[in-house]
Amino acid sequence: MGYEQDDMDKLREPLGDIAQCGLPLALEAMGERWSFMILRAAFNGIRHFEDFLEALGIARNILSNRLSRLVEAGILKREHCADDRRRIEYRLTPKGLDLLPAMLALRQWGEKWELGVPANPVLCDARDGHPIAPIGIFSHDGRALSAEDLTWRDLSEIETAPAALALRKLP
Amino acid sequence: MGYEQDDMDKLREPLGDIAQCGLPLALEAMGERWSFMILRAAFNGIRHFEDFLEALGIARNILSNRLSRLVEAGILKREHCADDRRRIEYRLTPKGLDLLPAMLALRQWGEKWELGVPANPVLCDARDGHPIAPIGIFSHDGRALSAEDLTWRDLSEIETAPAALALRKLP
DNA sequence: TATTTAAGTTTCTAGTTGCAACCTAAAACC
């Protein structure tokens, strides 16, 4: 916790090209009041309208509206059950599943800074049973980075740009 | 992208204890419409009321309200400039700076799934100039994890619980 | 002292969100 914002001037982005930024686009899809809570429920295996309703304590029309929007955004898919064709299942798409790091980062932040007691249950690695690491920022080769280690560079200046951009997982 | 939600049943959390979850608490602080955009501007070095106003294109009263709420939540601090005491600086607190991973995760998601063109400029490691790795989920010893690798465990069952919880950065 | 500036506050307006309660449609079940 030893750094102040003074150290961060490198992180100054040439603002103004707000359309070029992924954040407003992400917020357009996920920025509404219940969206993340619905996503959380979906990650917990909830798939049916009435179950979301009960789990979240949300009004029907709002839930209906949010589910439609999430389906429209490609975050959930809406399909009829094979066995009971009047039941509809809302399930996470790959695009929706890919929101898990963002959701966990937010959640960990809330646990760390807002929740008084240690969170329970704890999200763990199924392989060894240990709690997962805090979501963080890492260099391409796995070093932990903080705000003062970051800088903006123009796409054209990055030597390995195409390879680095295509690479979506660590070695 | 090769997994479906079927693989994820281990991730089912014993719902209901919504107060115990950090996500609603995080959303209470950051869930409002402009909060993340204000945070983004703050990370870009913007500190003054009129600069936020111009950078975001937000109404004065809403900006005033949001800044107050973020200060109340301990995400920004509000202090008078030493040199010009009518100027007020809003600056990120350690709690606010700690939202960077969550913001970047959201932003990377938006870039990956919503933005048509490659994002520019690119956030890079200042040390080697390479783009940062995608924000992801990692085990305590640095293995990349995906949704199907995760499970919930009760706090009491975790052998190294106190040490693991105290540890907030990777070795 | 008068003026300008930064950071609000207030007022008025329109639109959105949210809830409760009721209504509809289609599929399944008897």
Next chain:
DNA sequence: GGTTTTAGGTTGCAACTAGAAACTTAAATA
């Protein structure tokens, strides 16, 4: 065929959110 279940639409109403424009206050500045 009639009933129940599931998904969700409709209506009415209160609260909140957002924007524009005018007003306020304190501090710097000329």
